[in-house]
Amino acid sequence: ISDELKQAGYSVIKVKTKKVTRQPAPPFITSTLQQEAWRKLHFSAKQTMATAQQLYEGLPIGDEGRVGLITYMRTDSTRVARSAIVEAREVISNKYGSQFIPPHARFFIGRVKGAQEAHEAIRPTKIRREPSLIKSHLTAAQFRLYELIWKRMVASQMSAALFDNTTVDIKARCSASRTEYLFRTSCSVNTFPGFIILYTEGKDEVEREEGKSSLLPQLEGLFQIILVEPDAD
Incomplete structure (x- = not known):
């Protein structure tokens, strides 16, 4: 699969953003x-x-x-x-x-x-x-x-924090084998800090790793992206 993904063409096929409130x-x-x-x-x-x-x-x-x-x-x-x-x-x-x-x-x-x-x-x-x-x-x-x-x-008595949660679906198409793979990534952008300007709950190491998210650029419409390096993990 790794070899196929290196040769595949990638495109963003869906971008969905929703408002999320955190108390x-x-x-x-x-x-x-x-x-x-x-x-x-x-x-x-x-x-x-x-x-x-x-x-x-x-x-x-x-x-x-x-x-x-x-x-x-x-x-x-x-x-x-x-x-x-x-x-x-x-x-x-x-x-x-x-x-x-x-x-x-x-x-x-x-x-x-x-x-x-x-x-x-x-x-x-x-x-x-x-x-x-x-x-x-x-x-x-x-x-x-x-x-x-x-x-x-x-x-505990401060306003809620507001976020834009964005989910992006990415399709990888391998022309040689005509196989397609679907990947999904997501991120949260804080639009109003609310209580987190002062305090956020801590997380255990496992939760912290699972909860990591990266900032995504503004994505609109269908366009091509480039694979930099596949991660087997």
């Missing part, structure tokens, strides 16, 4: 915090929970004194207090502009069956307490985890 993830629960801290920070579950415990119990923050920086870190609820949502929307408006705020506040329904609603999701106790404002009072690990929690919470 932000909810604030952290215990399990998602551990997963994301591993993916983004390479923290073990033990290190994540120990550091979160320190942020929860409180740390000296300048003139504020000792302050608990996050809500309780052992929870399976994505519920967030209305006051925190209002505060998050104010921070987004001031920092990014009104176009990054959805028309209505976003309330998440617990994904875990039988979730205990006594506790909220894991979030900063004060959304206006941006990570950069307290960095000098935290260790490197404390700052990185607090920043992760803060970004996830704020992003």
